[in-house]
Amino acid sequence: MTDLFNRFDIDNITGVLRQRGRPYGIEFGDMSRLSNSRLALETGEFARDHGDYHRVHMALFKAYFTFGRDIGDRAVLRSVAGDCGLDPNELMAALEEGRYTEQVRRGSDAARRDKVTAVPTFIIRGCPAITGAVNETLFREALQGAAAALSSATDNK
Template identity: 30%
Template sequence: MTTTPNKLRIDIVSDVVCPWCIIGYRQLEQALAETATPYELHWQPFELNPDMPAEGQNLREHLAEKYGSTKEQSDANRNHITAVGAELGFEFCFTDDMRMHNTFNVHQLLHWADQQGRKQDLKQAFFAAHFTHGRNLSDDEVLADVAAEIGLARDEALAVLKDQRFANAVRTAEKFWIDAGIRGVPAMIFNQRHLVTGAQGTENYKQILQQLAEEAN
């Protein structure tokens, strides 16, 4: 892993079915703009649900099983996430039939998009596909559609998913971050040294960026 001189390297370990990953990213993005920080961003793969079956699972059922969340707690959490997202210009549209998905194929397409310099665009498109439009990320046809909508080759996207050509590369990257101690996302690593976990808020990110700039000087 290399870093461009005079640019802050930011690795974000995340999954596209994690609401706090898009929230944390939007907060960091604001902080980077407000501090005029030169940076280069690298999205890194993490699966929240590597054992999720192909058909996925109802989101409420999943959260109840995983965290013991009641419907009232789930509703309150959804309302909070929706409000925070709205402040950052991201629309969350939670529904009763929303599902949690296995995202291994998503990460393979992101790896493919990275080779074309389009990983950032596809990552944002997948966040919106899942949280705003409620699309089925367990369906390879849907994943290829999302890729095509940002101008990538749909047929090639399907071929990537069919032959799983980047499966080993994604598994290797996932293992690297798990071996580095990452257990939850978002996890942001600045200059390959400073780990910040969770969505910290724009003001906190600005303080972090200012501290890093002072260190660099």
């Protein structure tokens, strides 16, 4: 594990995540693996096409961050999809044929162009990007600043 996260103090990061997630009922388990999330992202797009993105997204988040499951493993994705009421066989067929591979690649390319380096990242026009689990006060301040800038720009026209 240390060779995967050699630049980070994982225990410290996990502690911060737990502290920030606690008020919102988000539980973070121990960080024991670094999963390749490409197939999980494709699973999310499959769920979006089936009208159940949010539930699957939250189930994948919990599987990885709370229970430490490998969301790069097809068996885990199959299980999560089934638990969320999606057809796991249809998901496996979609992943096998690469139905969402290009869509995920385009999204990843766009994120790189926008210099997104972490998830979540929130971009509010005219403000620095907000990255990670941050206090909602930061969002309020950014939105108020953006609204003030927009109002000022509109008044000057």
